[in-house]
Amino acid sequence: MRMKPLRILPMTMTDRAESVNGIVFSKDRKEVLLIKRRDVPVWVLPGGGIDPGESPEEAVVREMEEETGCSAKIIRKVAEYTPICRLARFTHFFECKMMGSPKATDETQGAAFFPLDALPEMPPPYAEWIADAAGNSSDMVRKKIKSVTYGNLFKHLIRHPILVFRFLLSRVGLHWNS
Known part of the structure; x- marks a missing residue:
């Protein structure tokens, strides 16, 4: 039996997946809240995909509660980030306030x-996004996600093969929660 070749179709603006991330600072803005994921056990900002029919604002509030156990209130929209490859998604980034611990x-x-000057190792682009939010500009940032590339994926594959494998599984919808 002859197999058909795999076809990868480019995403259009109407069918691209979008995501959200939220950032919470301590009252003195010297610390930032991070979560350690179960599927890929690394420290990152809370966030995830936008469900069908859900606004980015609704999604970030839902994701914050799912990943921190606390309700959140949006303070401002910090940025919109556009991917340069299929490893990342168009991302809406919000600063939020937590209600609870x-x-x-x-x-x-x-x-x-975590203190802003002593963050744990994180995959790209989280350190850049934290810096954008910490800059405290009132202007919303719009830029490309330049640190999420196939080259960086390969570098991380050499350094952290199991984490990259788990990341790739999560990108195709297979979550390995431990």
Whole structure:
């Protein structure tokens, strides 16, 4: 039996997947809240995909609650980020305020505040996004996600093969929660 070749079709503006991320600062703005994911156990900003029919604002509030166990209120829209490859998604980035104390959930191994000058190792582009939000500009940032590339994926594959494998599984909808 002869197999058909795999066809990868480019995404159009109407069928692209979009995501959201939220950032929460401590009252003195010297610390930032990060969550440790279950599917790919790394420290990142809370966030995820936008469900069909959901606005970016609704999605970030839902994702914040799912990943921190706390309700959130949007303070401002920090940025919109456009991917340069299929590894990333168009992302709406919001600064939020937490209502309660963050904790581990079904989606996370933990949630904690980290000093801005002593952040844990994170995959790209989170450090850049934290810097954009910490800049505290009233102007919304619009830029490309230049740090999420196939070259960087390969570099991370050499350094952290299991984490990259788990990331790739999550990108195709297979989540390995531990």
